[in-house]
Amino acid sequence: MLKVFKRLNAHEWALISISIALVVAQVITDLRIPGYMSTITRLIETEGSTMNEILRTGGMMLLMAVLSMLVMFCSGFVSSRLSAYFSRDLRNQIFHKVQTFSLEEIDRFSTASLITRSTNDVAQLQNFIAGGFTMIVNMPITVGIALSKMAGGHWQWTVLTTACVIIVLSVVIFVILYAHPRFRRMQVLTDNLNAVTRENMTGIRVIRAYNAAGYQMDKFTERNDTLTKNQTQAQRAMTVMRPTMRFTQNILTIGIYCIGAAIISRSSSTEALTTFSTMVVFSNYAARILFSIQSLNMIFNQIPRVTVCANRINEVLETDVKVKSGTDTENDASKEGTIEFRNVSFRYPDSEEDVIHDISFTANKGETVAFIGATGSGKTSLVNLVPRFYDATGGQVLIDGKDVREYDLKTLHNKIGYTPQRAVLFTGTVYSNVNYGENNNTYNEAEAFEAVKDAVRIAQAKDFVEEKEDGYFTFISRGGTNVSGGQKQRISIARSVFRKPEIYIFDDTFGALDYKTDRTLRAALKEETAGVTTLIVAQRIGTIRDADKILVLDDGEIVGMGTHDELMKTCMIYREIAYTQMSEEELA
Numbered sequence: 001m002l003k004v005f006k007r008l009n010a011h012e013w014a015l016i017s018i019s020i021a022l023v024v025a026q027v028i029t030d031l032r033i034p035g036y037m038s039t040i041t042r043l044i045e046t047e048g049s050t051m052n053e054i055l056r057t058g059g060m061m062l063l064m065a066v067l068s069m070l071v072m073f074c075s076g077f078v079s080s081r082l083s084a085y086f087s088r089d090l091r092n093q094i095f096h097k098v099q100t101f102s103l104e105e106i107d108r109f110s111t112a113s114l115i116t117r118s119t120n121d122v123a124q125l126q127n128f129i130a131g132g133f134t135m136i137v138n139m140p141i142t143v144g145i146a147l148s149k150m151a152g153g154h155w156q157w158t159v160l161t162t163a164c165v166i167i168v169l170s171v172v173i174f175v176i177l178y179a180h181p182r183f184r185r186m187q188v189l190t191d192n193l194n195a196v197t198r199e200n201m202t203g204i205r206v207i208r209a210y211n212a213a214g215y216q217m218d219k220f221t222e223r224n225d226t227l228t229k230n231q232t233q234a235q236r237a238m239t240v241m242r243p244t245m246r247f248t249q250n251i252l253t254i255g256i257y258c259i260g261a262a263i264i265s266r267s268s269s270t271e272a273l274t275t276f277s278t279m280v281v282f283s284n285y286a287a288r289i290l291f292s293i294q295s296l297n298m299i300f301n302q303i304p305r306v307t308v309c310a311n312r313i314n315e316v317l318e319t320d321v322k323v324k325s326g327t328d329t330e331n332d333a334s335k336e337g338t339i340e341f342r343n344v345s346f347r348y349p350d351s352e353e354d355v356i357h358d359i360s361f362t363a364n365k366g367e368t369v370a371f372i373g374a375t376g377s378g379k380t381s382l383v384n385l386v387p388r389f390y391d392a393t394g395g396q397v398l399i400d401g402k403d404v405r406e407y408d409l410k411t412l413h414n415k416i417g418y419t420p421q422r423a424v425l426f427t428g429t430v431y432s433n434v435n436y437g438e439n440n441n442t443y444n445e446a447e448a449f450e451a452v453k454d455a456v457r458i459a460q461a462k463d464f465v466e467e468k469e470d471g472y473f474t475f476i477s478r479g480g481t482n483v484s485g486g487q488k489q490r491i492s493i494a495r496s497v498f499r500k501p502e503i504y505i506f507d508d509t510f511g512a513l514d515y516k517t518d519r520t521l522r523a524a525l526k527e528e529t530a531g532v533t534t535l536i537v538a539q540r541i542g543t544i545r546d547a548d549k550i551l552v553l554d555d556g557e558i559v560g561m562g563t564h565d566e567l568m569k570t571c572m573i574y575r576e577i578a579y580t581q582m583s584e585e586e587l588a
């Protein structure tokens with residue numbers, strides 16, 4: 001957990017110092033109160049003391065109480081400020097780190113868990129710092145001062161107090177041992193609950209259509225119940241604490257007074273008076289010590305859970321990102337856009353076998369290389385290696401003759417216009433979705449708008465965008481749910497065209513379009529983007545027929561490579577695909 005605190009900045013350290021100083025001041029003022037109490041007791045019992053003296057001491061006592069309250073108020077203010085800033089910074093750091101993650105790390109943590117970690121886990125830490133932190137500082141100071149003030153007491157009292165402290169400490173330790181593993185599980189169970197909630201949100205349409213609300217509800221209830229059960233078990237241990245504390249505290253007070261009474265009954269009147277006033281002070285401090293330990297219990301209530309949360313946050317922040325940026329920021333203009341796969345193999349992090357085996361091919365500048373093959377044959381996995389969503393596990397992927405791993409990631413991504421298999425749109429407008437992210441172009445505002453219009457036109461989205469009332473500033477809702485599948489796909493294509501990249505990657509992008517749009521779009525692209533190297537994944541022979549090179553994939557292996565005509569002669573699998581899609585006349 002301490003590792004997390006290493007991330008505090010100077011401002012936060014300053015707040016911590018102020019907070020500590022305030023707590024010390026508060027404890028000192030607070031602990032002066034019993035001293036005044038004993039003075040008053042003595043004054044009352046001593047003949048000849050005046051009312052004035054008593055009132056003055058009483059006044060001081062009241063003043064200390066008020067001071068202590070004020071300081072406590074300030075310290076609460078400072079620590080809540082500290083916790084709020086700290087958690088804000090932590091959330092920022094997590095978000096920033098997750099941005100650098102490759103898909104591999106995201107797969108490993110799971111999206112649901114990353115969300116819990118950056119929200120719930122941080123909130124737990126925040127609560128702890130707001131409340132528990134001052135207690136941790138408070139406890140040793142209180143106990144230290146109290147012990148020094150108790151030094152003059154009778155040994156019987158000390159023995160009794162020590163015994164009580166031991167009892168209370170044992171209970172605290174027992175509870176910690178019992179609750180810790182349960183609190184550990186609690187965060188994992190929260191992850192699970194989040195996962196169902198997320199699934200429920202993203203899949204809402206299918207859930208409705210298949211009347212699966214009940215099934216989803218059962219899934220949710222099951223996980224919710226498990227979480228609740230775990231929580232009750234952990235909390236049950238905690239419930240033992242409070243009554244035990246109270247009881248011990250009462251026993252201690254009664255014990256001290258009994259012992260005191262016995263001692264007083266055996267001593268002279270002056271001795272009795274001293275014993276009585278020490279007893280008042282002693283029992284007061286003893287109660288405070290127990291109270292401190294009890295507050296320790298409150299902290300320990302939180303510590304197991306907070307430690308778990310802190311570790312989980314650290315795990316994210318300390319993850320060694322597999323896909324590391326290279327240093328090369330150069331563009332070699334003469335070779336712009338050549339792609340070469342040299343004996344490339346790839347295996348997903350937690351799977352047993354390669355999904356791509358020993359693939360080699362070259363796409364020269366301006367060429368279109370197409371990939372076709374059954375679902376699951378590894379097409380997406382293959383093209384994902386170019387922008388380094390994952391790194392090849394064997395062989396090399398080269399762009400312009402250099403291994404992709406040598407490039408600075410930003411430089412690499414600026415070379416590529418990538419359109420994913422499932423179009424992704426972000427909350428905003430058509431314009432903000434097309435003019436998205438950073439690229440190599442240096443447009444001013446007017447030029448950018450023209451470029452957006454151009455990209456939209458090439459992507460065959462002009463008609464439907466301009467038909468809308470707000471045109472290019474039509475609102476796009478989260479995930480693009482207010483446009484059709486094909487429209488979404490076309491905006492996503494426009495986004496890649498807008499970048500004016502060296503390389504296009506279209507991962508089955510045209511599948512969502514009707515045949516006519518598919519054809520006109522490809523014709524427009526060909527015309528407008530001559531000289532740009534294109535990798536295109538497709539299901540339809542029609543889409544890739546004109547490609548310079550077609551690779552037929554089967555189970556991650558190349559089973560055919562060549563032009564359409566060559567493959568029709570040489571590749572059985574290709575021929576089969578072709579005949580299922582087109583009649584012989586069409587193919588001829």
Ligand SMILES: Nc1ncnc2c1ncn2[C@@H]1O[C@H](COP(=O)(O)OP(=O)(O)OP(=O)(O)O)[C@@H](O)[C@H]1O
Binds near residue numbers: 355
């Ligand atoms: N994130 C992942 N982790 C583990 N295995 C994966 C992952 N993504 C895909 N796979 C597996 O890799 C294999 C190839 O998948 P890939 O997505 O590359 O196929 P594809 O050819 O693009 O299929 P489709 O035409 O359906 O898009 C499949 O067997 C799939 O189960």
Ligand SMILES: [Mg+2]
Binds near residue numbers: 379380421507
């Ligand atoms: Mg795919």
